[in-house]
Amino acid sequence: MRKRQPKTYARLTHPLVRDSRDEPFRRATWDEALTRAAAGLGAARGAFGMFSCARATNEMNYVAQKFARVVMGTNNVDSCNRTCHAPSVAGLSAAFGSGGGTSSYEEVEHTDLIVMWGSNARFAHPIFFQHVLRGIRNGARMYAVDPRRTSTAEWAESWLGLNVGTDIPMAHAIGREIIHAGLANRAFVERATSGFEEYRQLVEPWTLSLAEKVTGVPAAAIRELAHAYARAERAQLCWTLGITEHHNGTDNVRALINLSLLTGHVGRYGSGLQPLRGQNNVQGGGDMGAIPNRLPGFQDILDPPTRLKFETAWDTVIQPHYGLNLTEMFEAMEERTLRAVYCIGENPAQSEADSEQAVRRLRALDFLVVQDIFLTKTAQLADVVLPATAGWAETDGTTTNSERRVQRVRAAVTPPGEAREDIDIICDLAARLGHDWKYADAEAVWNELRSVSRDHYGMTYERLEEHQGIQWPCPDVARLEPTYLHGRLWESDPADRGRLAPFGLVQHDPPVDLTDEEYPIRLTTGRRLDSYNTGVQSGGFASPLRRGEYVELCPEDAERYGVVVGEEVRVSSRRGTVLAPVWIDTALRPGLAFMTMHFPDEVDTNQLTIEANCPIAGTAEFKASAIRIEKLPAPIQVR
Ligand SMILES: Nc1nc2c(c(=O)[nH]1)N[C@H]1C(S)=C(S)[C@@H](COP(=O)(O)OP(=O)(O)OC[C@H]3O[C@@H](n4cnc5c(=O)[nH]c(N)nc54)[C@H](O)[C@@H]3O)O[C@H]1N2
Numbered sequence: 001m002r003k004r005q006p007k008t009y010a011r012l013t014h015p016l017v018r019d020s021r022d023e024p025f026r027r028a029t030w031d032e033a034l035t036r037a038a039a040g041l042g043a044a045r046g047a048f049g050m051f052s053c054a055r056a057t058n059e060m061n062y063v064a065q066k067f068a069r070v071v072m073g074t075n076n077v078d079s080c081n082r083t084c085h086a087p088s089v090a091g092l093s094a095a096f097g098s099g100g101g102t103s104s105y106e107e108v109e110h111t112d113l114i115v116m117w118g119s120n121a122r123f124a125h126p127i128f129f130q131h132v133l134r135g136i137r138n139g140a141r142m143y144a145v146d147p148r149r150t151s152t153a154e155w156a157e158s159w160l161g162l163n164v165g166t167d168i169p170m171a172h173a174i175g176r177e178i179i180h181a182g183l184a185n186r187a188f189v190e191r192a193t194s195g196f197e198e199y200r201q202l203v204e205p206w207t208l209s210l211a212e213k214v215t216g217v218p219a220a221a222i223r224e225l226a227h228a229y230a231r232a233e234r235a236q237l238c239w240t241l242g243i244t245e246h247h248n249g250t251d252n253v254r255a256l257i258n259l260s261l262l263t264g265h266v267g268r269y270g271s272g273l274q275p276l277r278g279q280n281n282v283q284g285g286g287d288m289g290a291i292p293n294r295l296p297g298f299q300d301i302l303d304p305p306t307r308l309k310f311e312t313a314w315d316t317v318i319q320p321h322y323g324l325n326l327t328e329m330f331e332a333m334e335e336r337t338l339r340a341v342y343c344i345g346e347n348p349a350q351s352e353a354d355s356e357q358a359v360r361r362l363r364a365l366d367f368l369v370v371q372d373i374f375l376t377k378t379a380q381l382a383d384v385v386l387p388a389t390a391g392w393a394e395t396d397g398t399t400t401n402s403e404r405r406v407q408r409v410r411a412a413v414t415p416p417g418e419a420r421e422d423i424d425i426i427c428d429l430a431a432r433l434g435h436d437w438k439y440a441d442a443e444a445v446w447n448e449l450r451s452v453s454r455d456h457y458g459m460t461y462e463r464l465e466e467h468q469g470i471q472w473p474c475p476d477v478a479r480l481e482p483t484y485l486h487g488r489l490w491e492s493d494p495a496d497r498g499r500l501a502p503f504g505l506v507q508h509d510p511p512v513d514l515t516d517e518e519y520p521i522r523l524t525t526g527r528r529l530d531s532y533n534t535g536v537q538s539g540g541f542a543s544p545l546r547r548g549e550y551v552e553l554c555p556e557d558a559e560r561y562g563v564v565v566g567e568e569v570r571v572s573s574r575r576g577t578v579l580a581p582v583w584i585d586t587a588l589r590p591g592l593a594f595m596t597m598h599f600p601d602e603v604d605t606n607q608l609t610i611e612a613n614c615p616i617a618g619t620a621e622f623k624a625s626a627i628r629i630e631k632l633p634a635p636i637q638v639r
């Protein structure tokens with residue numbers, strides 16, 4: 001067996017440039033690198049896109065989107081939120097008008113029921129999971145809905161091991177059962193929602209026995225979850241990528257939200273909806289406007305008074321239409337209408353579905369600037385590489401977590417070499433392109449944001465310090481709002497209740513990449529506790545836990561293929577082939593395999609995944625590919 005050591009990346013310590021892509025990089029001064037970057041980007045006005053960093057601060061994301069909108073005149077700005085929770089934001093916005101998770105971590109400790117749906121929080125959100133465990137200790141019951149019996153599921157009272165991509169049948173059957181058992185919260189449905197009758201008709205065919213057939217979960221277990229959720233006094237429904245990373249991710253999210261509307265488990269202390277966001281600041285990146293359809297404060301670009309407010313504040317003209325999202329920017333590269341990219345702290349060469357295609361598109365750009373803390377595979381494709389300080393521990397500012405809590409972060413260690421803060425680099429580039437923004441420090445950026453975003457206005461740095469972080473919305477400098485959103489839905493006066501929350505009328509739509517005789521195994525991909533995303537940031541430390549990449553199979557499948565732990569096999573999908581050693585895991589069932597995205601330099605899992613995107617959110621179906629596994633011929637014995 002070949003020994004696979006995860007690749008380690010060295011921190012970037014000085015700028016790198018090259019005259020053509022065939023040449024190696026050479027070290028450059030900041031002045032030369034910035035002049036080149038400004039020339040290359042400036043020449044691409046009208047065909048420019050920006051990827052902004054979900055790990056860097058709010059202040060950095062605010063300045064980055066301002067660079068795209070003011071300096072480059074475009075709304076083409078996005079981040080890895082697109083590969084991840086964009087369907088949650090789209091689904092929650094459609095239902096409630098705002099895309100944030102509705103409750104706080106504290107409420108998870110004071111609830112009666114926790115449903116972890118398509119979420120392996122024990123591995124991926126270990127801090128949040130501490131709150132879950134406290135909730136369980138306080139008497140909450142927990143259910144896990146996941147094709148794998150994950151480490152999270154091991155803590156649950158009941159594990160519903162559904163087939164990949166059958167969440168809508170499961171949710172609809174739960175909804176139907178709640179209605180038929182007379183457990184719907186009729187009063188809430190009437191006062192706060194719209195479209196109930198259509199929803200009732202939509203879910204009517206989804207009997208427990210039909211759902212059992214489609215999902216593979218026994219009818220009795222589905223019924224039990226339906227009754228437990230509807231009868232609970234307070235309930236938290238948490239979901240993550242098992243729901244969103246599908247070609248119909250937004251529909252999946254709507255199907256879950258429907259259950260909260262049916263039971264009134266939203267808008268009250270202890271009852272809510274929690275999409276656990278991915279990176280430390282992916283919530284903040286979107287809030288700061290580093291997305292193509294929203295200005296800072298999650299304000300709609302299509303709204304003329306909103307645009308006017310920002311045009312006045314920034315002395316500019318804002319394009320009156322949505323920009324391209326990350327997925328659409330990659331498509332525009334193919335069509336050659338997007339010619340230059342400024343990529344800050346993202347590694348799409350390894351994180352995009354069908355990575356071979358993504359790399360080909362990045363290579364074909366006229367100009368690529370990468371600003372990162374490591375020389376990633378994406379950076380290796382660039383014309384100019386700019387070394388940044390890390391948003392964590394090397395930079396002052398704020399970040400916003402999954403419960404919408406804005407918290408201060410501080411520079412505590414000296415950055416390596418000539419690395420500079422993201423904000424300073426962006427501002428220097430802006431200045432070279434004719435926009436002289438003067439920010440004394442991160443707080444000055446934050447105060448500019450406060451002046452244009454009502455939801456953030458009440459959060460001065462001083463108050464953030466005093467309260468150890470504050471959740472948005474916080475429009476008032478003297479008051480704090482409730483920890484949960486949408487309390488208005490419970491108001492007795494219809495005028496205070498505002499807009500009704502519509503049921504999502506969504507249909508089951510199985511994964512695009514069908515399994516068949518040639519590709520008989522369903523591959524789902526995700527995370528392990530010991531590694532982070534494309535491995536750039538977590539590859540550098542030794543861990544007894546980290547065992548590199550494997551294709552994980554259940555014992556029955558391993559036996560069927562005649563393979564043992566550590567044996568290298570060929571894994572192929574309709575898009576590509578990789579070699580990976582086998583791991584045997586009883587968390588899986590026959591016909592289901594699991595791989596991570598953590599070791600792309602050793603095993604490039606995303607050569608296998610399919611770029612089938614959710615038409616509403618642009619998120620790819622990372623969670624469902626069809627593969628085949630082939631045993632390699634025995635090596636020739638040399639005597
Ligand atoms: N240790 C660690 N933590 C991380 C990260 C990391 O790389 N490493 N990355 C961060 C990021 S960016 C994110 S977005 C989050 C992601 O956090 P999670 O979403 O919890 O992580 P995943 O492992 O990608 O997927 C979650 C689960 O979805 C299940 N699943 C697959 N298909 C389906 C399906 O069809 N239906 C259902 N119901 N479930 C399904 C998988 O079996 C898996 O257990 O984690 C964050 N935290």
Ligand SMILES: Nc1nc2c(c(=O)[nH]1)N[C@H]1C(S)=C(S)[C@@H](COP(=O)(O)OP(=O)(O)OC[C@H]3O[C@@H](n4cnc5c(=O)[nH]c(N)nc54)[C@H](O)[C@@H]3O)O[C@H]1N2
Nearest residue numbers: 055080084345346347348351371372388390391525533534
């Ligand atoms: N097969 C498969 N693929 C997936 C997924 C999956 O579940 N399965 N999940 C998807 C998801 S949810 C996500 S979020 C994406 C993640 O995809 P990416 O965001 O492309 O991958 P990361 O490895 O998180 O890259 C983060 C980069 O940010 C840099 N960085 C960190 N901090 C800073 C900073 O302060 N400033 C700057 N300038 N740079 C910084 C790091 O060095 C690193 O290069 O992957 C997606 N791809």
Ligand SMILES: [Mo]
Nearest residue numbers: 083084278279
């Ligand atoms: Mo993510």
